[in-house]
Amino acid sequence: MxxxxxxxxxxxxxxxxxxxxxxxxxxxxxxxxxxxxxxxxxxxxxxxxxxxxxxxxxxxxxxxxxxxxxxxxxxxxxxxxxxxAFSAKASAQQKIEFIFRVYDSDHNGKVSFKDMLEVLKDLSGPFMSEEQREQVLSQVLEEAGYRKDSYLTLDDFFKVFSRSDLKMDVEVSVD
Known part of the structure; x- marks a missing residue:
């Protein structure tokens, strides 16, 4: 193969x-x-x-x-x-592990404020200023019990995302 x-x-x-x-x-x-x-x-x-x-x-x-x-x-x-990870049959754990890998672009096993800021910049594009992104991200981290200088591990992602209903399913058409 x-x-x-x-x-x-x-x-x-x-x-x-x-x-x-x-x-x-x-x-x-x-x-x-x-x-x-x-x-x-x-x-x-x-x-x-x-x-x-x-x-x-x-x-x-x-x-x-x-x-x-x-x-x-x-x-x-x-x-x-x-x-x-996009299969409807994938567990929440598999989906969260995928999301973590998206954020952990340097593959060091932890996600920094800078890593999260880069993803937010990719997602928001020119519609948010750098200052707005930092403000929003700081607030979200604070509400989740983390500080700006915190590093999030895969376990932290499990804690944060396990409370939400992840929808990242893609249907595979079968001809």
Whole structure:
């Protein structure tokens, strides 16, 4: 499965299902594979950042540049694993771990005020000033029991996000 073959075998499908904790059905895996092959224009076996940007919904996402660092060069198995956080069957824990990885862009296991400010800047664009972003973020952190100089860990994200109803589901169309 390293170089994108034209067909998935039953073994390949089951292997991908195991890799993504069985969050996708066999039909969904086949549909995702078809989409993967469409994106992998040169049949290299992985998807480049440019190929991801060919998906309008991805390119228009305010966090696309941050997400590109997570997805550039994914093979099919890792592509499905990446998408598994968006499965309706994914647990809140899996979704929170994904969100944490989006914020923890330097992969040091903690999220600083600066990290959060960068995400807020990506999300708000020119509609908020730097001062407004800092003010809003400081207030949100304070209300959650944290200070501006706090570093949030994955456990902190669990505490904060477990109180909310996370909706980050994407439906995989099965033809």
């Amino acid at each position: 390293g170089s994108a073959p034209s067909m998935l075998t039953q073994y390949d499908i089951e292997e991908v299902q195991e890799h993504c904790n069985k969050l996708f059905s066999q039909q969904e895996i086949v549909s995702l594979y078809q989409r993967f092959c469409q994106l992998d224009r040169n049949a290299k076996g992985f998807i480049s950042a440019d190929e991801f940007l060919s998906v309008p919904e991805f390119a228009m996402n305010p966090l696309s540049q941050r997400l590109l660092r997570m997805v550039d060069g994914l093979n099919f198995k890792d592509f499905v694993a990446f998408l598994s």
